[in-house]
Amino acid sequence: MGTMLVTGGAGFIGSNFVRMACERTDDHIVVVDKLTYAGNTANLGGLDVEFVQGDIAEPSLIDGLVANADTVVHFAAESHNDNSLRDPSSFVHSNLIGTFTLLEAVRKHNARLHHISTDEVFGDLAVDSPERFTETTPYNPSSPYSATKAGSDHLVRAWIRSFGIEATISNCSNNYGPYQHIEKFIPRQITNLLDGRPAKLYGTGEQVRDWIHVDDHNDAVFAILERGHIGETYNIGADNDHITNKRVIELICELMDGKFVHVADRPGHDQRYAMDATKLRTELGWSPKYTGTGVDGLREGLAQTIAWYRDNESWWRGAKEAVEKQYELQGQ
Secondary structure, X not given: OOEEEEEOOOOHHHHHHHHHHHHHOOOEEEEEEOOOOOOOHHHXXXXXXXXXXXXXXXXXXXXXXXXXXXXXXXXXXXXXXXHHHHOOHHHHHHHHHHHHHHHHHHHHHOOXXXXXXXXXXXXXXXXXXXXXXXXXXXOOOOOHHHHHHHHHHHHHHHHHHHHOOOEEEEEEOOEEOOOOOOOOHHHHHHHHHHOOOOEEEEOOOOOEOOOEEHHHHHHHHHHHHHHOOOOOEEEEOOOOOOXXXXXXXXXXXXXXXXXXXXXXXXXXXXXXXXXXXXXXXXXXOOOOOOOOOOOHHHHHHHHHHHXXXXXXXXXXXXXXXXXXXXXXXOOO
């Protein structure tokens, strides 16, 4: 039995990972989270984990936590594109200084690190492009969020090469599933429809995201932790890179018997993300659970997600009006 430190483990993807870790490992799990708006201790309800509220950019805190950890899984990040356009400073603080602080502690205490990143570091592709991002695609970030995540990836690679730390990196496409903050695209539409409001489609909805269920993402992270090669980067995706945001919202409306309206597009809205996860699939034998043919896998994953939000209204209700008022100010 070892100790696993999960940064950002009270957030959306991190808390789902912690739930999976409690089922799959005998490790003592320590969660450190700053509890910004996206972090919520309710996400960890019922789990036997140690929780520490704190900032990953605080050296003394992180040094003490990493000193007692065998494995560190680094989810903590500021991650909302729109917020990064309004105030980039917190993104520099968490994504760059926070990752640097964690790397120094990992280097000092010889812990195994897995760094969670995003497909947004690669920029975007034309909607009609046949290309997909691979692990060797040049970085071309387009927002303060994606730029600071790109910088954090470069820091991890530099510490691997310069200092020999034991680390791996994964870049994943857009996640959806339980415990995702309702400002995000899919849970916003679900909770709007549950409230009797129309779903809201930004612009024409022709943008494409390789949507992946959070459980599939975290299953891939476990595959990398268990079988991945130190120093390597792995793309994680579900081959949904042909499905537009308009089709996603249509699927949600079909499942919930609802309607959608068009609203103003987001500024700097990337057009298409597409991940080539061949390396992960062939080298580590991973495949997503929610796959199916065409949109079948996405429909199954959305149905599961809709059921969770319907059954857990108390989790999201308190934030709903504030989120909608903020979007209203943006014309969305």
